[in-house]
Amino acid sequence: MAGQNCGATIALLGVLLLGAARPGAEASEIALPPGSDITVLIKPGTPALPLKPCYIIHNKRQLTTLIIRSGEKVNFSFNCQNPEKHFVIETQKSIDCMSGPCPFGEVALQPSTSVLPTLNRTFIWDVRAHKSIGLELQFSVPRLRQVAPGVSCPDGVTYTISGRIDATVVRIGTFCSNGTVSRIKMQEGVKMALHLPWFHKRNFSGFSIANRSSIKRLCIIESVFEDEGSATLMSANYPDGFPEDELMTWQFVVPPHLRASVSFLHFNVSNCEKKEERVEYYIPGSTTNPEVFKLGDKQPGNMAGNFNLSLQGCDQDAQNPGVLRLQFQVLVQHPQNESNKIYVVDLSNEQAMSLTIEPRPIRLSRKFVPGCFVCLESRTCSTNLTLTSGSKHRISFLCDNLTRLWVNAEKTISCMDQRYCYKRSYSLQVPGDILQLPVQLHDFSWKVLVPKDRLSLALLPAQKLQQHTSEKACNTSFSYLVASTVPGQDLYFGSFCPGGSIRQIQVKQNISVTLRTFAPGFQQEASRQGLTVSFIPYFKEEGVFTVTPDTKSKVYLRSPNWDQGLPSLTSVSWNITVPSGQVACLTFLKERTGVVCQTGRAFMIIQEQRTRAEEVFSLEDEVLPKPSFHHHSFWVNISNCSPVSGKQLDLFFWVLLTPRTIDLTVIVSVIVGGAALLLVALGLIICLVRKKKKKTTSKGLSVGVYNGNVNTQMPMQPKKFPKGRKDSDSHEYAVIDDTMVYGHLLQDSNGSFQRPEVDTYRPFLGPMGDCPPSPPLTGSRAPTAKLTTDQPSSSVPAESESEPYTFSHPNNGNTDIPLLDTHKPSEPEE
Structure with a gap:
């Protein structure tokens, strides 16, 4: 042009x-x-x-x-x-x-x-x-x-x-x-x-x-090079078909101090009845002249001195001859330091793995740019080279600047037998033969496949991970990109690097884990890389992040698909561990999520794991909660609806640990509360004394009577009360019905009693263990604090404070009991 x-x-x-x-x-x-x-x-x-x-x-x-x-x-x-x-x-x-x-x-x-x-x-x-x-x-x-x-x-x-x-x-x-x-x-x-x-x-x-x-x-055709340069040549009749069963030769004159490499830019083959279309090289000094290659093979490179290249046609099919054509480039340049060094990449023990060395994207220049070739066995050179598993490969480089190349690799780990795969683990680590190459590793991707709806996956890093966010970006030379590979599901869990607080990531189904490097210094930090993927029992949430915050810095966490929004009808949880003697401050960076639901409702549940109290928030209507303090490990769970286009769900929050201390206000409150209890006790004693005197003169109707048939004396002990129980009124006490005292406050204008409105929730009926709280019914709107039983089922072993908890909601068949009012979070008390 x-x-x-x-x-x-x-x-x-x-x-x-x-x-x-x-x-x-x-x-x-x-x-x-x-x-x-x-x-x-x-x-x-x-x-x-x-x-x-x-x-x-x-x-x-x-x-x-x-x-x-x-x-x-x-x-x-x-x-x-x-x-x-x-x-x-x-x-x-x-x-x-x-x-x-x-x-x-x-x-x-x-x-x-x-x-x-x-x-x-x-x-x-x-x-x-x-x-x-x-x-x-x-x-x-x-x-x-x-x-x-x-x-x-x-x-x-x-x-x-x-x-x-x-x-x-x-x-x-x-x-x-x-x-x-x-x-x-x-x-x-x-x-x-x-x-x-x-x-x-x-x-x-x-x-x-x-x-x-x-x-x-x-x-x-003779082509003469006097210095570095390149030439593009074409077969006869190009782009039309090369004549049938003909032979054409190119002779290249190259100074002995330079090296030449051939690369095919475009070619087609015809339909042969006899013979075979091929290219032949005559290279001075070669013991196998002529060296024969197919047009689809990698062509020779790193050749010193003059050489010939010939194109041989065949006898074509008369009914459907096809088209034979060839366009190729010869690049001549000075030899490089790496051209005589051989690197061995042993993939003989690998399975379902491929490795590609290719040029990285660069700006084009009008000036002559020396070629960058990868040579297999020192002679078959091309601008890119793909190595497959099951073999040992010997490669070298003909390149003036190896930073112009990079390595991309992919490996598939597939385990489809549920009985065999359960609790098995695989190491996601870059092989040492790749790390010893003189070119930068760009991507190494592992695709992990599991039996559908039977098993899930858990990623355990060698070092706890940090999630990359705009507030706290990763500053390491590499990171892990975790994404779902389920067909039709666009779910990107995020980018993670070593040095954070995430000690486990659990995902429901097939995933892709990509180690991506950002600097040549990755070789020095390669010891920090290492993930283990384990096959675990199947669960229905898209992802569960187990977080153990560091006491020295904030932990920033954001929901998957931050840019596009969480997919419809998916649920994600964070299991946040609070160590003993620490208090966790949970803060959301936005007042509202901005999600607008087309069908269903979007909810968030914050659940304390020891007290088993949970708060439910509607992410569509309500303002996100103010900063709250948690003394014990807790869950943060979000469940998405089917949102309106453009109004997607994303959540961004941070957690900060601080030492647990007793505030002066707490001490004052305890002292004031103790004095108040003492006064109440004195008042009760006085009332009981007066009541006793009244009973001696006149016996009224008892509101409540204690069972006098119970033996209150310990065996083999003398009696401490000279009077008998039947002659004493110490076993009698008054029961005051609140509705008799405060009943007038519950009456409406017609004089009938009102019953308070109650919220509803969906009980969690799943197994006990490391399971996040289940979302409520879609009708729930108001924040609700729910208190569960204090003791877990006898079939579940006791867990330490640092271990994750699962909560089971009581379901006694009576949903008319009013729930306790939820107060705004306040500074914790000891």
């Missing part, structure tokens, strides 16, 4: 200069010597411009085409000032090397450009020779550069070279100036065309013809 623009610019400049130099079209005269076998044809250009007709004036006649043959002399002119926009001129010379000797040597332009009108000119030489005769076109400096057909050269000067196979013309290629092609040898004749723009003053052909012996193939 750049060449086309440049050529158009030069053409426009030539139009302006010559248009300004000549006021009108001048008369021209062309005289062709007899026996020169030259024909000149002036014809309309393509496309013709019909805006203003222009004609050739010859013998007072208006012509659109004029032919001048050998031995003729013709005068003509044009009736317009810009004939170059309407006409082109072709000069064709026939050279017969079959009936007589060929005129070898430098080829001249006949007639000279100085006598031709200022039109776009094409000089054509048609040389016919016997099949046993080889002809060689030699090009002077600057040499030629091959381009695809239809591409314009920057200076407008273009060579088109064709050969012959019997009566069939075969296009060898289109060439511009400033390249590496120095010679082209052909057999059975050649047709050479030189295209010059009308404003170009060039008056020489730039090539010569020499006689050579039979080459026994279609053609040989």
Whole structure:
């Protein structure tokens, strides 16, 4: 494209200069010597411009085409000032090397450009020779550069070279100036065309013809390198099909202090009936010449000195021949320090693993950029190389800067037998052979597959992990990216790095864990990497994070899919451990989540694991709770609804541990409370004394009577009360019904009693253990504090304070009991 623009610019400049130099079209005269076998044809250009007709004036006649043959002399002119926009001129010379000797040597332009009108000119030489005769076109400096057909050269000067196979013309290629092609040898004749723009003053052909012996193939193209550089070359008739069962050769001349590498840019193969399409290399010093490769193989590299490359066709299927074509690049550069060093990558004991060494994305430059190749067994080189498990590989590098390459690897761990997989563990660690390579490891991904709805997975890091957030970014040289690989589920759990407080991540189904590096210093920190994945009993939540906060810093946590929002109808929990003697402050960074539900409700549950009290919040309607303090380990659980598009659920909070202390206000409250209890006790004693005196005179109706049949004396102990129980009133006490005292407060305007409104919740009926709280019914809205029984079921062993807890809701069949009011969180009391 750049060449086309440049050529158009030069053409426009030539139009302006010559248009300004000549006021009108001048008369021209062309005289062709007899026996020169030259024909000149002036014809309309393509496309013709019909805006203003222009004609050739010859013998007072208006012509659109004029032919001048050998031995003729013709005068003509044009009736317009810009004939170059309407006409082109072709000069064709026939050279017969079959009936007589060929005129070898430098080829001249006949007639000279100085006598031709200022039109776009094409000089054509048609040389016919016997099949046993080889002809060689030699090009002077600057040499030629091959381009695809239809591409314009920057200076407008273009060579088109064709050969012959019997009566069939075969296009060898289109060439511009400033390249590496120095010679082209052909057999059975050649047709050479030189295209010059009308404003170009060039008056020489730039090539010569020499006689050579039979080459026994279609053609040989010689490419000469004097220093570092590259050349792109194409098979004959490209992009059309290479002739059937033909042979074409490229000869490369490379200084011995440089190294050459071949890479195929594009190729197609045809349908062969006989033989096989292939490429053959002749490399000086090789003990296996010729070295044969298929077109799909990795091609040789790191070659010192001259070498040949040949393309061999086959006998094609007549009904469906297909197309054989090849476009390739030869890159020549100085040898690198790593080119002679061999690295062994042993994947013989690995399964379902692949490793790719490839170029990392870089900005393109117009300057020459040395190639970066990976070589297998020092000879088969390419810009990228993929190694598979089950084999041992020997590789080397031909690259000026190894930071231009990186490594990406992938391994699949699949365990589908539930009985065999249960409680099994696998280490997710980068093999040492990969770490010893001199190129950066970019990604190493493990895909872990489990039996659907039968087992889940737990990730246990060698060092506790930190979740990457904007408030606290990872500053390590690598991190782990954890995502679900369940088809149709877009769930990204987050990016995690060592040095945090997350000691376990549990996921429901198949996941992908990717170790991604961010700096070359990963080799120094490689000892910090290491995950263990275990197969655990199946659970229904998408993920459970077990967090043990550090006492020195805040722990920032955010919900999965932070950018897109938690997927619909999914639930995630955080199991946060509070060590003994510490208090955890739970703070949400936003007042509201912003989620808008289309169907269902979104809830959050905060549940203390020791007291078994939980608070339920609607994430759609309510403001998130203020900072709260927790003395014991607790759960944070969120359950999503089906949100409206654009109003997704995301949650961001932090946890901070502080030492547990007794506040002065707590001490004052205890003292005041103790004094109050003492006064109440004295008042009760006085009341009981007065009541006793009244009973001696008159016995009223007892509100409540203690069972006097119970023996209150310990065995073998003397009696301490001289009076008998039947004569004493110490076993009688009063029971005051609250509704008798405060009943008037519960009456409505009609005098009937009101019953307080109660919330509902869904009881947790699952197994006891490390399970998060279950979400409430979708009808729940108000925050609710629920108190459960103090003792767990006798079938569950007691757990220490640092262990996770599971809570079971009481379900006695009576849901009419009013629940306690929930107060705002306050500073904890001892």
